[in-house]
Amino acid sequence: MPEESSPRIAQLKRELESGSADALSSFWRELEERQAPLVEPIPDHPTERLVTFVWRGMPQTRNVVLFARYAADDDIEKHLLKRLGESDLWYKTYRLRSDLRSVYQFSPNDSLVPFKDVTDYRARIRGFQADPLNARRFEFPKDEEDPDDFLQVLSLLELPDAPAQPWITPHGDVPAGKVEMQRLKSSILENERRVWIYTPPGYSAESVEPYGLLVCFDGIAYIDVVPTPTIIENLLHAGKIPPLVVVVPDSLNQQTRNRELPCYQPHVDFLTRELLPWVRERYHVTSDPARTIVAGASYGGLAAAYAAMQAPEVFGNVLSQSGSYWWGKAHPEDHTPEWLVQQFDQRERLPLRFYLEVGLFEPYEAMVLSNRHLRSVLQDKGYDLCYREFAGGHDYACWRGSLADGLQFLLPAGSPTSRRHPQQSE
Missing domain, CATH: 2.60.40.10 (Immunoglobulins)
Incomplete structure (x- = not known):
């Protein structure tokens, strides 16, 4: 500068x-x-x-x-x-x-x-x-x-023209939901982690319609740093989104996170074969991918897009905040940068919708360029997506405001049940 x-x-x-x-x-x-x-x-x-x-x-x-x-x-x-x-x-x-x-x-x-x-x-x-x-x-x-x-x-x-973040502040007149923390052992990943579950105000296991589902990586970061419960409660109170149950698995530590989140099939298997069956035994949530969002930031955004690509019958919506799409496999036979971007480019279009965002001041240029590349690939394939760039860096202070934008784009109030996955009904 x-x-x-x-x-x-x-x-x-x-x-x-x-x-x-x-x-x-x-x-x-x-x-x-x-x-x-x-x-x-x-x-x-x-x-x-x-x-x-x-x-x-x-x-x-x-x-x-x-x-x-x-x-x-x-x-x-x-x-x-x-x-x-x-x-x-x-x-x-x-x-x-x-x-x-x-x-x-x-x-x-x-x-x-x-x-x-x-x-x-x-x-x-x-x-x-x-x-x-x-x-x-x-x-x-x-x-x-x-x-x-x-x-x-x-x-x-x-600064004066920074986008407003109207959904992150608690209000006394807005009904509150409930957050509880449980533990889940994984035989696939050979570890145990905390899982935070948020249920919206008025949640009932007897409701006729199963609740929409948001699966978000990185544990407490998306409970406290990004106040996801408050954001959902404010949006729900304003009639902007339908009621959602939120599942937030912990990433344990940086070493585990670096192994499990970047395009790691055992992690997808954990989500689809262990975590979600465990959740559905305990909570009245949808099994319709069109009403299911997988979300995360950085490696979490990369993991969300990968999970949806590998399991579109489970996850129909991707909410990616500064996703690390620059990532490339480091195996001796494969040094491909932007590996996941190329996978979407080479495959037929899947029944997925995307909300992608990235900061203009990310720690390195490849973060911005790879997000732009993924946007272009998805647009060329005909995916339904919203893409945004914001004046900020790799920053939860930005992500906490724009999470609401992604939720409103992917699951706006009044329309989720009309966008069911073509191969599945409730």
Whole structure:
């Protein structure tokens, strides 16, 4: 990103150079009232803003690095804050789209070790801090069953034209459903995992019509970080979607996730032969693929599309958020990038519908390009799909808002029973 200059910082610099004794303290008071980061208009460029991140240093501060989802590259030097003279102000200005949404943290006295050289990711980020001048927070709660996990508190940047996220906030007048956690052993995957089950308000095992079904990967991330229950309750209350039961299996740990989610047939077998039969024994849910969504983010999006391709008689709808379609098989005989994209290109059209989205500031360009490629392949094949790109990175702060868009596209209220799978009825 090019070096940018903040008019407010330039003004402060002039004031300090002229000997103004109160200039710096006045600036900090201003930031405490307005909240950071500092956002300034750019004349004749209404779709962009100058955004200045600031940190109040201590005498022992050697450096400060900004880590933001919209700038998730590995060039740490590009995101070092500058110190204003001998003052306690460290700052960095960016020119950003006015519809950007992103989380960010600061790392004072950072090691400057690139992430590509990191062997212990959690240790690397443990010292990152939220912006003390920004009251808007975004949290990744600690997993109490993981002794190495910890609460992550990030700051939230939402520029003036960022898309509204009206469905993520709880409302007292909206009826609430129920979330319960159970455990399921898998003989196929040879492990045991937590499974969260959400049932909507008024759920009844005696209802005439089975409930629609959403299967979403990555466990607690789609219960707490993305408030899926709240989103569904608000949409349901507004008459936007039909009642859904949500099944959210845990991914256990990063090593297991990296093995099971990227186009792994045993994982599909687990879903179709163990998880869903187990769910249907306990909950009154549909067996119609046209009323069943499989969803996930990143590797989870890739896994959702793969599961639907392999089992279209089970999953008729794919909701993919920043799916990792760049992925290629790494076997010695097959180094094919975008492997799943090619599979959809080579096969006949399946009875599937897709909601695909990707951020314009993903950590690497292949994420965006592979999603665009999959979109084009699916369009050429005649699939029914909605494709969107948003001004953000690989970021739950974005995904939590757009999950509602995917649900409304795939299962709008009033129409799911009219789109039954051609080979199956209830």
